[in-house]
Amino acid sequence: MNAVSKVASLEATAAKKKLSSNFFKKGVSLALFSGLAYGLYTASLTMGMTKGVWADWYGDNTAGLSAFVVAYLLAAIGNAINDTCSAIWALLYSGVKGKFKDFVRCINTKPGRIMILAALIGGPVAGTAYVIAIQMAGSIVVPISALCPAIAAILGKVLYKQELNKRMALGIGVCVFASFLIGSTGFSGGASAGTFVGILIAIIAALGWGFEGCVAGYGSAMIDPEIGICIRQVISGIANLFILVPIFGMMAGGINISTDLVIQAFTSTSAMPWFVLSGLLSFITFMTWYAGNSMCGAGLGTACNGTYSFFGPLFCLLLLGVYGGMDGWALPPVAWIGALIMMFGILTISMNPLDLLKRKKTEVE
Template sequence: MHAKNISEARKGIGQGVGSSIAWGVNTVIIGVILSRAPFIDTKEAIILAPFVSSFAHDLLSALWLILLMAVKGKIIELLKYMKTRNGLIISLAALFGGPVAMTCYLLGINYIGATYTASLSSLFPGIATLLAFIFLKERIGPRTWLGIVLGITGVVILSYMPTDGSSHHHFILGILLALGSALGWGIEGVICAWGMKGDDADPEIAVSIRQITSALTYAILILPIIHGYSLSFQVVSSGAVWMLVITAFFGATSNVLYYKAIHLIGASRGTALNNIYAAWAIAISVVVFREAISFQLIIGTIIVIVGSFLVSGNLKELVHLVHISSDFESEESKVS
């Protein structure tokens, strides 16, 4: 955490909320893309769609970020940072946040839809908070723990589905995949906070490394294994590529704001605020696409979001905890 005053804490919280809005838009557009050609043309395409769309999303997002680095004159700085210890740590975070979490997330959307997947995967702030408490020594009070409990309760409500004849046989698998994305993003938040501990850390460079690493992992490792390049070329030559360019822009924007929030207010609070994307995704689905939602989904999502606000804490407390954390690290340095 690096917020030294109320103004910086407020800025970090604003960035966290902004990242959630961008990711909510991103989520809904991805759901639309996966329901159209060429992702539904054949049975094989339907199976490969989450992997190929995730690769395309992260690759195009990386290109948007490289363009941003070029405009700001940071390309050389980016290349140098990639070789540092912190750069390697960010690359490790990318593996959890990209190939692991993003693939689970898109598979979840494929099986149970954007609204359920967005709501269930929003458990990741609780996971990040627990890991940040254990490994990063972030201070967590009773209010934050209550938020974690509410988040878990909300997920239980969202996950419950009576086993009657109308139940979709992919529902449980979709639930597990959505929770898998929550675990991956929770781990990513903590690792990237670890990689941006220094005062000279640049969240924009960090998230650029994140997206580049994720895209390369898909290109070099995942797509060759699943034979996904054929579908990838079909996507590039289809009209879907322009929707992917748009959603990649929102994805890049969300990730930049998310990493900036983590840098200023810590992994636990940054992930908690980013988590509100579930509400934005549901709101957009209802207003724009007239999608029907259940009372169970509304209640579960509200509980998860309330839990996230509790995790965030208040601004004065946040700045106070930043100073405590800094003093704690200084004492550790003296002892070592």
């Protein structure tokens, strides 16, 4: 009887290890997919901002728009449309999952208000800065914006007294080195002022997302991640469309300027399908990232999501450069190397890379 019990116990332990291993691997797969989806989102959004009325706005300036409108207001509108579409996808998803009432109920709770703060930081601030940077400097800014995990680690130490050990400091150093390596390629052969400004604005996006990561990490620990993401996307869409865009409009000379441009953008039939797609991909990115974090750990999940530093330029090259036949989306080899170094730095911040080898060895045994 004891022998039978012992065998049953060993079988149960083996089954538990296998289940845990499969759960972990699925989490890694979801987190990696979130990085891929973010790369696709970047390419789709940028493609949308080359179609229809956007082609006129960014073309020979036949619309007679001011430099401020072209550089900043149009990017804010593009981000606002994307986040609005993403919010609609999020609401549809919450309805299908039967969680819409929970979404409404959670908005005015403490974790809900924390997610609102995260949305305001990550959407109007970081999201718009990201789009502006891409329009100014191209896909070279994507890996630079991926500095956000390094920034989140530093802010976590400052704001929440979280651990920042030597390994994490090394990872931050690797990320900073990679960003300088990538940024230097933008100045080869003489760089335009727009490229330099775009890189600086990409750093602002990284700061915003790093801060959002700290805030959202705290809020999502107290709320259903699917509800938290819905709050994040809806608030971001509203804030972009009804707060940030009108402010930029007033800065450009009058709120009617932004209103007219928004109407034209939403009625541009050749551009909107790309925004609907980018909104869906944006929503999928957050969904799979949060799900992956819950299954393989926030550290490794963040590292896997950070692979968008490679996938972003790759899909911009394939969609805009190869498929769209547009110039300026190819990156020099040094930039690709820098993107890979950035991914390693992000992984080092999030966890000890040797732990992956140890885990694999344990599973084999």
